[in-house]
Amino acid sequence: MALEPPRRLVTALGETAQDGDDWLEKLPEAAEQAVALRELTVERVHVPGGRSGLVVLVRLADSTPAVLKLVPPRSRPQSERAALAHWDGFGAVRLLEPSAADGALLLERLHRDVSVRSLPEAKALLEAAGTLRRLWVEPPAGHRFETVAERTGRQADAMRASADGEVAPLVEAALAAREELLAGDAEVRLLHGTFRQSKVLQGDRVPWLAVGPDPVVGECAFDLARLVRDRVEDLIASPSGASITRRRVKKLAESLDVDQERLRGWTLFRAVESGVRARRVGREQDAELLLEFAGWL
Structure with missing residues (x-):
């Protein structure tokens, strides 16, 4: 399944893009790699999605529903990860993966609509x-x-x-x-x-x-x-x-x-x-x- 970014995300990130920023261009490949690394089953890309990152509805190896989120480095994914880890599910979505070398966030599934x-x-x-x-x-x-x-x-x-x-x-x-x-x-x-x-x-x-x-x-x-x-x-x-x-x-x-x-x-x-x-x-x-x-x- 092609993990293409929704139009809303492309438009929003295009407003803040800088010269040499090729994150959007590389996003489909990065998403495929993140899915393979975690052995996830993809259900679909969430559309229209947000304005800051790609949200993919997935299932873990044990069939637990989850969300894989990828955001550009300028959106500070490590800062988001640190905050979610500190809140530990209290008032905020729960982080399912404590660390990730690729910067992707694996989160509990909420009712996104x-x-x-x-x-x-x-x-x-x-x-x-x-x-x-x-x-x-x-x-x-x-x-x-x-x-x-x-x-x-x-x-x-x-x-x-x-x-x-x-x-x-x-x-x-x-x-x-x-x-x-x-x-x-x-x-x-x-x-x-x-x-x-x-x-x-x-x-x-x-x-x-x-x-x-x-x-x-x-x-x-x-x-x-x-x-x-x-x-x-x-x-x-x-x-x-x-x-x-x-x-x-x-x-x-x-x-x-x-x-x-x-x-x-x-x-x-x-x-x-x-x-x-x-x-x-x-x-x-x-x-x-x-x-x-x-x-x-």
Whole structure:
């Protein structure tokens, strides 16, 4: 069976590809080798799949259903592996293989077509927030995870380089919020890094489990900020979207014992950063939604 990457993955990785990056070209062969190395039986490639890596539904030698995931080196697969190993199935998908020379991830099988996003909005936010809380643990001693300061520092540099007259005021506000947030004291935890409703899938051993972390170490408000803007298209379409957003910030902050102003600040930074990045790669509609949302904060 040819293990070809879905179109969604090809498009997403093409937006961030650099000269000389041939990972996508070599992916089918790498996937075949990963399957053979583990003596797996392939069922199918998950379609449409995610935007960061190839997901293949497989079975182990004993017929146990599992998932084989391959992501490019720039997506830090070893960091994802380390985080999943540390969580050990608590709040997140379970890692079935402690180490792998080829960087592939062998994971327990979840119901990939059922995420908390399929629930009514209020219930979805509740279940997603509960899952996120379980992930916020102390990072392992001697960890090598990226920090919030390091990640947002790179993002801030890219934002400055891309800010034109139209978005400059929002970029300046977002950068100022980041500086203020990093200057303050906050409890440090291991964070999912890219958490949203679609990253919480239905499981068998527990109802909901997180997948696809891009782990980072820092304060919880940074992680929660991405959840605030979930279903942003619905928020923008609502005549009361701005007030709903402010209530959501308050409700999520209170339910997870996070400082409301710090959550608002990180929500602003992350929305502007995502909006500017979307403009940079030509996703104008996404950019407009994100930047309008950011303006409410």
